[in-house]
Amino acid sequence: MLAYVIRRLLVSIVVLFFATVFVFLLVASSGNPLALLKANPHIPQSTIIARENLLHLNDPLWQRYWIWFSHAIRGDLGTTISGQNVWSEASSHLLVTLRMVIFATLIAIVLAITAGVVAAVRQNRLADHTITVTNFLLLATPVFVIGLALKEFVAIPINQHVGTTLFYTDGEQSPTLSGSFISRLPDYAEHTILPVLTLILVSYSAWAIYQRSSMIETLDADHVRLARAKGLSPRRVLIRHVLRNALIPVTTVVALDFAAVLGGAIITEIVFGWQGLGQWYLSGVTDLDTNVMLAYLLITATFVILFNLLADILYAFLDPRIRYG
Amino acid sequence: MAEPIAEENFIATPTSIATEEAGSHMLATAAPGLELAQPLDAHGLAGEGKSQLRIVIGRFFDQRLAIVGLCVFIGLGVAAVLVGHFWQYSYTDITNDLNVPPSWGHPFGTNAIGNDMFAQVMRGVEKDIQIALTVAAMATLIGVTVGAIAGFYRGWVDSLLMRFVDLVLVVPILAVLIVLANKLAKESSGWLGLAIIIGALSWTYVARLVRADFLVLRERDFVEAAKALGATNRRIIVKHMLPNAIGPIIVNATLTVALSIVLESTLSYLGLGVQPPDVSLGLLVAQGQDSATTEWWLFVFPVAFLVVLILSIFLIGDGLREAFDPKKSRVRA
């Protein structure tokens, strides 16, 4: 098992390296960061040339890559167009996003597994139909629609009805928030509920459909029949022999989907006005701020690769057959 | 990179394609190495041969929901085209009715500039379908080619291709699209450019699926037999293996259509997709989002049509999956 983990770790590092190349190529091809400056007739040519040299824009591509890469490895991600330190900006935005993403993913996983199990065990009965219909509906609704719907049709009416703002729809905390962490918690919570709910609804539906399908397949399996024939209680059969086996494919799906969760987080941040990593990235793209774009893509790639590594390990833990492969 | 070793997993695991776009997930479950078998009676004995195509079609039309999905989808497409040609207002027409709620003259109301919302929503539907079908065609073509080659030749070819696929997917698809679409929006190349970039990223899911199928099919005896008879690799792939993998490919192509609508509408919502004066459902939602509680028709109709459109495609896709690989009515002897 240890050998397997080490191997996967090494592969991950290699992949991360190639990811940096890919990310750099993508950003380098996205347009000239000085395009806006160039379009401005007031900026003298000398300033533009000076900036070009500063950003090494006239150097060959691989050299520019190496400059960026060698700095990035040491934690120096450069500055934004407006001169902020990319690394500190990125980390604070990252914490905001992580708050949303981690809660949402954990809750979605638990919900999805439960719903999938219930739907499979009560297949074709009312519970199954309700769950499946809900899932399909949620699946067919893009993130921004779910977010907007929650914002317009849940938050605002409820807030009006209750008389006070229970569900905040703009930002991750009140602007003048201060005080100890504990006292700030309710404020965080009220701001976090809807965005997290949006992400949950989106991820949960896909995973629940998948878990249900995996359970139904497993229920039919030969080893389940033998487990029943051994005289095990129905509950034990369900948990130890059906669920345990049906969880394996779902684990990899959830991990592979993590990139999607991050994508969804971008949209959720836009809809709810959170100062998260995704929203920062979007502004960076429209401003053609290359360091911001590179930082975001690098961070997300790292997270995705990390998650895939975790998925590999979890999969090997759950399924002994691949530990020695 | 993590990949479920579905073809070796004895727990009859469906090969899943977890696709990601704008955080809204979709899944295609397909059984690897699916063969279109002869019709069997409950004893597993072969009956007379009905053409396999007819069997699949028959099974598809046995499902009410799939038929509903198909009718809705076709209905929407036809309606969009008809409205575009025959409705009294075109989507660019500016009338004097500003912010009018739904009425006989304007079934979906009008917006602040005076555009007829009915014409706009239908134009959005048409545009979305147009882009989505283009994307699906492109993604399927590229994805099948890459996946078939990787799965058939295996070895270093497979490794190389699949590592490349993994690389493309290491960053959220939406993030990549945002960069590309931003560049595109400045060069205003129209919907085709948009379709191309979405297609250029979506083929990866198809490729993975086809590769998994081909890895399994590769081991089948008929491949050995064809080789022994002297068939070229290309012939084996095209004439023998592809027809056997066609089921999951078609199902996945359908889901790619839905996926691309979600991606494109998200991009349009962000302002990076279809640009005004042209119209897409995502763009309409963005334009109407602030009026959701006041001029509700500017928000509700685009949203409703968007969801219904995507849902109908899902129903078709699920119906196709069941038609190619019926799971609901198995009897064990």
Place this chain on the structure above:
Amino acid sequence: MPDPALQVEGLEVEFPTKAGTVHAVRGMDFSIAPGEVLGIVGESGSGKSVTALATMGLLPKSAIVRGSIRFDGRELLGLKEKQLAGVRGTGIAMIFQDPMTSLNPVYTIGWQIAEAIRAHQDIGKEAAQARAIELLAKVGIPNPAERVDNYPHEFSGGMRQRAVIAIGMANDPDVILADEPTTALDVTVQAQVLESLKTALSETGAALLLITHDLGVIAGLADRVIVMYAGRPVEVGTVDDVFYKPSMPYTLGLLGSLPRLDSDGTERLRQIPGSPPSMLGAPTGCPFAPRCPLRADICTTTEPPLVVVPSVDSVGGDHRAACHFAASVAAGEHGALFSDADAGVAAP
């Protein structure tokens, strides 16, 4: 005469399908005495596996089951899953056909055996583990103390099947149902597995219901035999009776189709022409009629009941066959019923 270990009466099983109702079992009656080995022989689709699954209550929920299955004074048909769990494994154990998929791939062999033991006996983990090692030794697994921690994928097919047999005998059942235990295995491995099965029987004193299509396996192990065709028993008797005095054309066909060591090698194997009937809908007349060389008008209109025919051992033997011409078949009046000339008999 001691009480039978298992008694089945009037068992009928139907599956509703889109194409119609499949009558998988159309009236099975048998009883197994304690310690006896009863074989059920038949082609695929004859209903033999369904019979065993019905006994254990392991049929899909859509199946319609009628009749009576009595074990240990209790009626098993109609029991809830929880109640059946109390009988399975400890009263009646079952061994399935495909060893590759029967065991759960994510748990060790030892864990799965111990799980079976602790489901019915109140003993601790270590004791159960020790017992598992014992059982593995009894079924002939080498190095049981190490092998007990292996996963199923580290065992060969034959070893897996023997592990399944170990699970089967873990709780000293009174009846063991073996559904084609050797069909998926190589011939040499088959012998080992059958040995393990015999050990299981001698250790537990259980009766065995052995389902197979392999007459050789029956000959080596069974006391009595039921020949099944199209969901019904068509011949019943001791092994000697059925092998030496077959009284139904189908039995004759089965026996005649066996390759024999004592043949001179120039005879062709005799086949029974045609294929088994579809089980959709209730048949009229004898279901074997379309393939039977003795077919007469009565065969197509009336399904023959089981009638008593002569036994090898003229004292008591309960030998019955379902054929209108059973007596004459038993008397050997028809010589080589299935020969090359019968290749022309029309398939159904």
